[in-house]
Every structure is written in structure tokens, then in C-alpha cells.
Amino acid sequence: MELSEGIIVMASISIVELKPGVKLSKEVYTPLGGMLFRKGTVLLPRELDILRAFMVQYVEVDTGEVESKRTAKPAVDKSSLSEQSLSDEAGANKYSTFHEEYDKLISFVKSAYQSALAAELPIYELRNQLEATIGQIKDYNPLTFAPRSMNKYDYIYHNSVLCALSSYLLAKWSGLQQKDWMQAAFAGLFHDIGNIKIDSAILYKPTSLSAAEIEEIRKHTAYGYQILKNVRAVNEGVRLAALQHHEKVDGSGYPLRLDGSKIHIYAKIVGITDIFHAMTLNRVYQKAQSPYLVLEQIHTEAFGKLDPTLVRIFIQKATAIHHGTMVRLSNGQVGEIVFTDSNHPTRPLVSVGGEIVNLTQQRQLHIEEVLSSN
Structure with a gap:
């Protein structure tokens, strides 16, 4: 039977x-x-x-x-191996496609920023390329993505594009209506456009800025609002994000020292993604920092400086899908993330040489660099 x-x-x-x-x-x-x-x-x-x-x-x-004969496992079909290889190749091609769309958007933004003072922003061309890049956003994660090539003097353009992508995701993750997602992406894309009116000698100065130079840098928020004021394809929230992304919920930010109730939601979103990408990209005066350490610093900033709900969502969503990611620890060891505790998302368990390193317990260690994702 x-x-x-x-x-x-x-x-x-x-x-x-x-x-x-x-x-x-x-x-x-x-x-x-x-x-x-x-x-x-x-x-x-x-x-x-x-x-x-x-x-x-x-x-x-x-x-x-x-098991019955009906439910027994079939013999392995060797032809499936070649199918799997084709699937892997297709996945690699998709990732390459995202990089290609990203690089195109960088070129569009660079050209648009450089011409914005003399002419109108090519907003519809920018929107089309932004939508094309977001169409591949399933292949993007803030913690593991890195530009294929980046001149440190192009930091402003990479920061803008990465903020656009991360702001789109954070708007989506936080439950905003779908009509807000693209506008949040625009807010990220244009938040620093006012920097085109800042003297490049100050903007790219490799040493500490003077008090007067800091004041000049801070004017980029008002400059950005003025540049975007007559751009019809973006809403007022995008303009306010350019003006308010350095405001803090406790009223200690600039330029208007607004408290949290008066800061637009897009500005709160961009305020988080801007800090993250500013600290994890190479700049003229600062080397890129560990994305996990930066998230820990952002978590600290959530107490009084940044919107705590948005910070929690950003950290948990960005770290939730990284089991299998290869990382280098601060002691030089290379390992694989095998488990992430939602209570300590920046300090996962890492398998190193067959042994489990619990970063929650070993506080002297941290993830220094993300090497590759699964």
C-alpha cells in the first residue's frame, strides 16, 4: 500500500x-x-x-x-544547472542596468547643476532619467551600493542622486502616499542645488572653514529655494526641503531654527538621507565612513535632532535584508552577516572563519566596510 x-x-x-x-x-x-x-x-x-x-x-x-513515491524528491536534472547559470547572469545584468541608469542620472544632474544659473533646469529630462533609475531600484540598497567610479570633486552630484533614491525609499517605507514618493526623490535630488552659487574655493576647501566661510556655506539652503521657486514640475515641499534640510526638530538647525512641527516631511526625510550619504561618500576633506557606524550616529542624532520615527524606519529597513552580506570588521577580519536582531540592527551576528562574532556583545568591534551582498 x-x-x-x-x-x-x-x-x-x-x-x-x-x-x-x-x-x-x-x-x-x-x-x-x-x-x-x-x-x-x-x-x-x-x-x-x-x-x-x-x-x-x-x-x-x-x-x-x-515520503510516498509521489512526494519523493526527483533526481537532480543537470540541465537545471545551466538554467541557474542563466538566472545568475540575468541578475548580474539587472544590477549592471541599475549602474548604467545611475551613471546616466549623474551626467544629467551634473549638466543641469552647471547650467542652472544661466538657464532653466531641464526638469522633464531629469524626471525621465530619475524615473528610469527608480525603475531599477530593487537593485539598490543604501548600505551596499557604491558608485562604480567617483571623482571626489563630483561628490555633490553623487550625494544628490543617492539622496534622491534613498529619500524615495524612505518616503515609501514610512507610509507616505505614492504621489509623495517621486516628490521626495526630487527633494533629495535638488536639496543641495544652492551649492552652485557657493564659491568653489570654499565648497572644495580641504582644510577647516573660517566662521565667515561657514556662514557662506549655510546660504546654500536659501539659494536652493530661490532656484527652485519657479520650477513648476516640483511642489512646494521640494522647495522647502532645499531650504529646511539642515533644520533640527529641537530648533537648533539652520537657517530659520524651526522646530519639528514646522519642518516639512520631505525636509525631515532628506535631512536623514543627506547625513547618511554625506558621511559614507569620499569627499575632498573627509574619507568615507562605515555605513553601520554612520547609522549608529544617526540613531544618536534621533534623540532631539532628527525625526525619531523616520530614523527608526530607515535603519531597520536598510539593515533588514543583509543576511549573506560579506563585510570587513574593524579588526580586519572578513565575515558574513548571518543574523540581524531588530533591537540592534547595526550590530548583527557575523560568521568569521566558522565562529560567530556577536557585535552587540563585542562593542569594541564594528562593521568597517560592506564588501559584497548576496
Whole structure:
């Protein structure tokens, strides 16, 4: 008599008795309630190390399975390997497409910024290329994306494009209506356009600025608002983002020292993405910093300076999809992110040489550089 369905036997097994290869029959949670592994996860040595790191004592696993001929696994079709190779190649081509659209947008922005003083912004051409780039945004993540080539004197253009992409995502993640997503992207794209009226000797000065030079730099917010004032394809929120993106919710920002209730939502969004990309890109006077350390600094800024809800959303969403990402730690070791606790999203578990490094516990270490993503 053939069985029409598999019979699965489940049991609660002590961690010390677990062998690699068993399958979870029930979700496993951390002591603080975060999901560690989903039902159906096959426990390999790396997963067993994670369970021990979280001091999980028992898990529910499948201890036996009887399968019918109908449900038995088929032999591996060797032709599927070539199909998988084609799939991988297609994925690589998609990522290349995003880079190509990104590079085109950089060229458009560079040309538009340089001509904005003498002529109107080519807003419709910019919008078309921005939409083409956002059409590939599934291949973009703020933490892992890096321009293929970047002259440090082109920082302003890369910062603008990256802020556009990240602001689009943050507007979407935060639950704003869809009509706001593209306008938030415009806010990111044009937030620093006022810098075209700043003397380049000040803008690219490699040493500390004088008090007078700082005051001149701060004028870029008002300059930006004036440049955008007559651009019809953007709404007032985009103009206000240029004016207000350096305001702080406690009223300590500039140029008008507005409190949080008077800062436009686009400006709050761009205020976060601008800080992130300004600190993670190479500049004339500053080397790029670790994106994870920058997120920790932004988290600190959320207490009184930045909108705390938007900061929490940005950090959790940006770090949530990075299991399998290869990173270099601050001690030089290279490892793979294997688990991210939602309570400590900037300090995941990293597998280094078969051992699990818990960055929440080892505070002296941090992720210095993202090397590649899965």
C-alpha cells in the first residue's frame, strides 16, 4: 500500500543533541522575542552556532519523515544547472542596468547643476532619467551600493542622486502616499542645488572653514529655494526641503531654527538621507565612513535632532535584508552577516572563519566596510 502523504514526526530536542541537517518544525525566537529562524529552516553548523550564541536550550525539529513515491524528491536534472547559470547572469545584468541608469542620472544632474544659473533646469529630462533609475531600484540598497567610479570633486552630484533614491525609499517605507514618493526623490535630488552659487574655493576647501566661510556655506539652503521657486514640475515641499534640510526638530538647525512641527516631511526625510550619504561618500576633506557606524550616529542624532520615527524606519529597513552580506570588521577580519536582531540592527551576528562574532556583545568591534551582498 502506497502512502499518499508524508508522515512527519516532530520532537523537542536539546541543542547539545542537535546534528547538522535537521529541519525546524516550529519557529525559533530570541529571548527578546525577535524571530531567529523560520519553520522549515535546515540547521547547518552556522545555524547551530547562532542558536548557541543566543543560548537557546531546545528547538522543535522533524525527527523522521516517510515520503510516498509521489512526494519523493526527483533526481537532480543537470540541465537545471545551466538554467541557474542563466538566472545568475540575468541578475548580474539587472544590477549592471541599475549602474548604467545611475551613471546616466549623474551626467544629467551634473549638466543641469552647471547650467542652472544661466538657464532653466531641464526638469522633464531629469524626471525621465530619475524615473528610469527608480525603475531599477530593487537593485539598490543604501548600505551596499557604491558608485562604480567617483571623482571626489563630483561628490555633490553623487550625494544628490543617492539622496534622491534613498529619500524615495524612505518616503515609501514610512507610509507616505505614492504621489509623495517621486516628490521626495526630487527633494533629495535638488536639496543641495544652492551649492552652485557657493564659491568653489570654499565648497572644495580641504582644510577647516573660517566662521565667515561657514556662514557662506549655510546660504546654500536659501539659494536652493530661490532656484527652485519657479520650477513648476516640483511642489512646494521640494522647495522647502532645499531650504529646511539642515533644520533640527529641537530648533537648533539652520537657517530659520524651526522646530519639528514646522519642518516639512520631505525636509525631515532628506535631512536623514543627506547625513547618511554625506558621511559614507569620499569627499575632498573627509574619507568615507562605515555605513553601520554612520547609522549608529544617526540613531544618536534621533534623540532631539532628527525625526525619531523616520530614523527608526530607515535603519531597520536598510539593515533588514543583509543576511549573506560579506563585510570587513574593524579588526580586519572578513565575515558574513548571518543574523540581524531588530533591537540592534547595526550590530548583527557575523560568521568569521566558522565562529560567530556577536557585535552587540563585542562593542569594541564594528562593521568597517560592506564588501559584497548576496
